[in-house]
Amino acid sequence: MYRYDEFDRTLVKERVAQFRGQVARRVAGELTEDEFRPLRLMNGLYLQLHAYMLRVAVPYGTLSSRQMRMLAHIARTYDKGYGHFTTRQNIQYNWPRLGEVPDILDDLASVEMHAIQTSGNCIRNVTSDQYAGAIAEEIEDPRPWAELIRQWSTFHPEFSYLPRKFKIAVTGSPHDRAAVKVHDIGLDLVKSEAGEIGFRVHVGGGQGRTPMIAMTIREFLPKAELLAYLEAVMRTYNRLGRRDNLFKARIKILVHETGQEKFRAMVDEEYALMQGESPIEVPPEEVARIVAYFAPPAFERLPDADPATDRLAAEDRDFAAWLRRNVKAHRAPGYAIVDISLKPIGGVPGDATADQMDLVADLAETLSFDELRVTHEQNLVLPHVRKRDLPELWRRLKAAGLATPNMGLASDIIACPGLDYCNLANARSIPIAQKLSERLADQALQEDLGELKIKISGCINACGHHHVGHIGILGVDRKGTEYYQISLGGSADENTSLGEILGPSFTEDDAVEVVDKILGLYRELRENGESFLQCYRRVGARPFKERIYGAH
Amino acid sequence: MAKAELPQALTANRLGDGEVVYRTPAGAWSARFAEAAVFGTKADAEKALADAEADVAARRVVAVYLFDVVPGPNGPSPRETREVIRAKGPTVRLDLGKQAGNSAEHGARAS
Numbered sequence: 117m118y119r120y121d122e123f124d125r126t127l128v129k130e131r132v133a134q135f136r137g138q139v140a141r142r143v144a145g146e147l148t149e150d151e152f153r154p155l156r157l158m159n160g161l162y163l164q165l166h167a168y169m170l171r172v173a174v175p176y177g178t179l180s181s182r183q184m185r186m187l188a189h190i191a192r193t194y195d196k197g198y199g200h201f202t203t204r205q206n207i208q209y210n211w212p213r214l215g216e217v218p219d220i221l222d223d224l225a226s227v228e229m230h231a232i233q234t235s236g237n238c239i240r241n242v243t244s245d246q247y248a249g250a251i252a253e254e255i256e257d258p259r260p261w262a263e264l265i266r267q268w269s270t271f272h273p274e275f276s277y278l279p280r281k282f283k284i285a286v287t288g289s290p291h292d293r294a295a296v297k298v299h300d301i302g303l304d305l306v307k308s309e310a311g312e313i314g315f316r317v318h319v320g321g322g323q324g325r326t327p328m329i330a331m332t333i334r335e336f337l338p339k340a341e342l343l344a345y346l347e348a349v350m351r352t353y354n355r356l357g358r359r360d361n362l363f364k365a366r367i368k369i370l371v372h373e374t375g376q377e378k379f380r381a382m383v384d385e386e387y388a389l390m391q392g393e394s395p396i397e398v399p400p401e402e403v404a405r406i407v408a409y410f411a412p413p414a415f416e417r418l419p420d421a422d423p424a425t426d427r428l429a430a431e432d433r434d435f436a437a438w439l440r441r442n443v444k445a446h447r448a449p450g451y452a453i454v455d456i457s458l459k460p461i462g463g464v465p466g467d468a469t470a471d472q473m474d475l476v477a478d479l480a481e482t483l484s485f486d487e488l489r490v491t492h493e494q495n496l497v498l499p500h501v502r503k504r505d506l507p508e509l510w511r512r513l514k515a516a517g518l519a520t521p522n523m524g525l526a527s528d529i530i531a532c533p534g535l536d537y538c539n540l541a542n543a544r545s546i547p548i549a550q551k552l553s554e555r556l557a558d559q560a561l562q563e564d565l566g567e568l569k570i571k572i573s574g575c576i577n578a579c580g581h582h583h584v585g586h587i588g589i590l591g592v593d594r595k596g597t598e599y600y601q602i603s604l605g606g607s608a609d610e611n612t613s614l615g616e617i618l619g620p621s622f623t624e625d626d627a628v629e630v631v632d633k634i635l636g637l638y639r640e641l642r643e644n645g646e647s648f649l650q651c652y653r654r655v656g657a658r659p660f661k662e663r664i665y666g667a668h
Numbered sequence: 669m670a671k672a673e674l675p676q677a678l679t680a681n682r683l684g685d686g687e688v689v690y691r692t693p694a695g696a697w698s699a700r701f702a703e704a705a706v707f708g709t710k711a712d713a714e715k716a717l718a719d720a721e722a723d724v725a726a727r728r729v730v731a732v733y734l735f736d737v738v739p740g741p742n743g744p745s746p747r748e749t750r751e752v753i754r755a756k757g758p759t760v761r762l763d764l765g766k767q768a769g770n771s772a773e774h775g776a777r778a779s
Binding site for chain 2: 142143145149163164165166167168196211213214215464535536537541543544546547550596597598
């Protein structure tokens, strides 16, 4: 894992001291709320429905056990004993007190963490594939590049006041787990025909009010040119992005209104201009320094199969289900990637108690080379576990309610905090996730339904990624009552698609029934083991519309 | 269609901890909706809102606004779900927020 150098450490410490001063001036009346609001937002501090909310960055979703223990400590000491992992691979605390936030930031700084640029019109936390460095199919570990982007974008003076917020995702695998095409910039590590590794660059994706799939503006960008090229994209956006209209200010609007070819030409022109100035060149030794932090851990040479694990799988159905759903193939023989479900049946998606965080930290330290990950689907991952440790790991996770064998299944639902917490929400998201999870809880049913991504947002800002859910649910307010609009056919993987709205919205209880009916129809219509998404793509929306609205 | 005018109450968040508070008839702030003043006329509501600016200036509260309440047999209640949730706490965690009373409070550092 990356470790802070002197610059990082000083930067973060100075920022905490600065914010402590700003809070003191606010409390003393030297700053009005209008003056203070942008300052607190720059440090990830929002005012939500019930209290302040602090959003802490987890760079590219990677944490050490020491960092996770600190997150637990903060939950226990300053908050109400839990935290919420988000679709941006971050963690949010829902009840901090203003006066204690500088102390929280000090504690975070002691483990090389912060809340900088988790809000505001700047480049936000860079996200990545949660299986980076562990999955066999990977072309190259994306995290060193995510870290390089983090360093470049942190306090970048030119990009601190962009037209709107800006999100970058990087993946190193052909199968996209980082939803790169619904980011402002999405980067895939790809291999050229000559065998060289570089980036495919997608720009102008996003969800929110106006969902759009990113356009590919560069098929192959040599690694050495990454930051210079990104800078050219950012400059083009910074100059031309619609600052006059909040709803049109994201880069997606600029890219799609300009058109792929023209936007590409504009970036190329900017890039050429920059070559004449002083292009940013990252010295190869600096790249090598960062890459070295992400060197694979010292894996033991192990036989790939572990007999005791296989025996338990044959004897215990629960363990077998967990292996099937929550354990993925690792690149090193004898090792596995373990998903930790934060989606217990009927639970709050993404919430973890301080005790659960401490347990996961212990497990990471003793069984996974001290590493763990946060996923954008609001789960956790132990990336490097010996197969022979799986039975023990499973027992300990199970005892803590962290072994629900539902990864990628119907009850592995993304839900934003919604109107239970969020100031922007129009409707609640969590209760409908809970009802669906309970309705679809049966393991045999879930496995029969197969891969299914249900994603729920409580407002049009789409933090719950409903546009790219196989089944997307959007909460809307109709004359003070919560209604839910259902869309079908979205996907955030390498074949990204935006869901199509099924029709008029439903009450919460009806929406649960409707999802049940949709899944019933899928089981009738599917052919040859088609997944829900494959089936929907073949048959289209019509049979689903007829089934749902025909009877109304 | 003209909407019938509903009575209103005045709410804000406390500066120090963000706690939801309500303007009382005495012009103070209470964390309990039951103690909120209910303004029967637009003029009274707007006057209370203007008066509350002094408490914003005095750093007691932030984000002051009026919201509709509906009279009922057990006293008024907020009209919108959003305000019902602010008055009680998250509907998915009945152990948190105002609905939990004082039992589920902050961690070790809290007084």
